Amino acid sequence: MSSLSVDHLLGIRNLSVDDIERIFQTAQSFKEVINRPIKKVPSLRDITLANVFFENSTRTRLSFELAAKRLSADVINFTASNSSVKKGETLIDTVNNIIAMKVDMVVLRHASPGAASFLSKHTKAKIINAGDGTHEHPTQALLDAFSLREKLGELNGKRIAIIGDILHSRVALSNIYCLQKLGAEVLVCGPSSLIPKGIDSLGVKVSHDLTETLLWCDAANFLRIQLERQDSPFFPSLRDYALQFGLTSEIMESLNKSIIVMHPGPINRGVEISSSVADSSDSIILDQVENGVAIRMAVIYLLAAQIER
Amino acid sequence: MEKQVILDPQQFDLTVTRLCHELLEQHADFSNSVLIGLQPRGIHLVSRMLDKLQEILPTPPICGNLDITFHRDDFRRREIPLIPSVTNIDFSIENKKVILVDDVLYTGRTIRSGLDALLTFGRPIQVQLLVLIDRRFKRDLPIQADYIGKSVDTLNHERVKVSWKNIDGEDRVELYIKQTHE
Structure with a gap:
């Protein structure tokens, strides 16, 4: 059976439906592996993977690190804060120096949209995009869709709503591409200041009313308010946002139907969703995290299969 | 391509029945033994033996399926299936006697991977190997079966095909001999 149709995982946009299905099918097997007493397989003993993170991350970096380790690959971690980047080194130089140490794959997170794509054209390693600015975050979208499908x-x-800070979110764009490729209907909901102009050209519905959105959808993915990317205020206050767009158990009860609640993390409890909802049985937030490791194992494994010995 | 029948449907049934009785001699009521079929083809032999053992034993033996894709030693060396089959071992093998089951034993590499994969589920007290067909003298590794349906002498370019009634329409083992061009 063949591998993926792409040489790097740069975004969902350039994946085919077959690629997504292949990743899901492989991830299903890895989910079984990570629930074994010994959660490790020897497939990638000869592969070295570098986590290169120019932006903060806990979940994604740990998830990639665990995924690589459970495939028996070696992992090195690089964070920009304590590196030569501070001394003026360029992105290509930094990464090529890492690759010169015989690294086969690079997981890149960077604040600039297109950074992963740019790097893939100037280096020999396999590149996995772990978030490039406000552009794409493909593995998050894959694990979200995989969790939804479970x-x-x-x-x-199926009807899926994405609620919150769509403007600054790479998760939103990757999710829209991924869900639409799998045939779902997508709606984005948030204050008009946080919905990008012209997003309807992607074929998504737009709403500014939380209750209306929740009544429409089968599942709702709540995105974090990205205060670090907001240089000017996009809404009066966090409290005001929470009152209009925050999900509480009272709202959930008023719907008279059950919906699946998702959040890519990190949660601002009491802003996007209240603690009672986040910890309820409707929430699949921790399933998303578990599936994240399996999805990343699948992506690393399928890309590694293309590396020549 | 010329073919030669190794086991016809009647011999096939007799052979599987004999293998079951050999197992019963050593494992009695299977209270501490489990059967694990190797994906993709060993699982059919397990389910066939289970049918027969159920008729004899008061409680059927515990069975599982094991996929070895991630434990193969030829990843990235040749075109191999990347996408694995299902592993289904929802019981502990700790301190159990495990009988690994496959249809054909050839180079022994699949069994090597199978042993590796098996040990990620715990530490069995003993592991035995049962195969329907043993292509003897063809091993790359020092691995031998404890229970053998039939041993055959083959050449490297020949192929052994095991067919199952429930999948391929008939129980049968055949040897395919490629014509050599001079």
């Missing part, structure tokens, strides 16, 4: 079955015709 709960809802096939996503064809």
Whole structure:
């Protein structure tokens, strides 16, 4: 059976539906592996992977590190804060120096949209985009769709809402591409200041009303308010945002139907969703985290299969 | 391509029945033994033996499926299936006697990977190997079966094909001999 149609994982936009299915199928097997007493397989003993993170991250970096280790690959971690980047080294130089140490794959997070794509053209290693600015975060979208499918079955015709800071979110864009490729209907909801102009050209519905959105959807993905990317205020106050767009158990009860609640983390408890909802049985937030390791194992494994010996 | 029948449907049934009785001699009521079929083809032999053992034993033996894709020693060396089959071992093998089951034993590399994969589920007290067909003298590794349906002498370019009634329409083992061009 063949591998992926792409040489690097730069975004969901350039993946085919077959690629997504292949990643899901492989991730399903890895999910079984990581629930074994010994959660490790020897497939990638000869592969070295570098986590190169120019932006902060806990979940994604740990998830990639665990995924690589459970495939028996070696992992090195690089964070920009304590590196030669501070001394003026360029992105290409930094990464090529890492690759010169015989590194086969690079997981890159960078504040500039297109950084992963740029790097893939100037280096020999396999590149996995772990978030490039406000552009894409493909593994997050894959694990979200994979988690949804576990709960809802096939996503064809299902209605998925993405709620919150769409403007600054790479998760939103990757999710829209991924869900649409799998046949789902997507709606984005948030204050008009946080919905990018012209987003309807992607074929998504737009709403500014939380209750209306929740009544429409089968599952709702709440995105974090990215205060670090907001140089000027996009809404009066966090409290005001929480009152209009925050999900509480009272709202959930008023719907008279059950919906699946998701959040890519980190949660601002009491802003995007209240603690009672985040910890309820409707929430699949921790399933998302577990599936994240399996999805990243699948992506690393399938890309590594293309590396020549 | 010329073919030669190794086991016809009647011999096939007799052979599987004999293998079951050999197992019963050593494992009695299977209270501490489990059968694990190697994906993709060993699982059919397990389910066939389970049918027969159920008729004899008061409680059927515990069975599982094991996929070895991630434990193969030829990843990235040749075109191999990347996508694995299902592993289904929802019981502990700790201190159990495990019988690994496969249809054909050839180079022994699959079994080597199978042993490796098996040990990630715990530490069995003993592991035995049962195969329907043993292509003897063809081993790359020092691995031998404890229970053998039938041993055959083959050449490297020949192929042994095991067919199953529930999948391929008939129980049968055949040897395919490629014509050599002079």
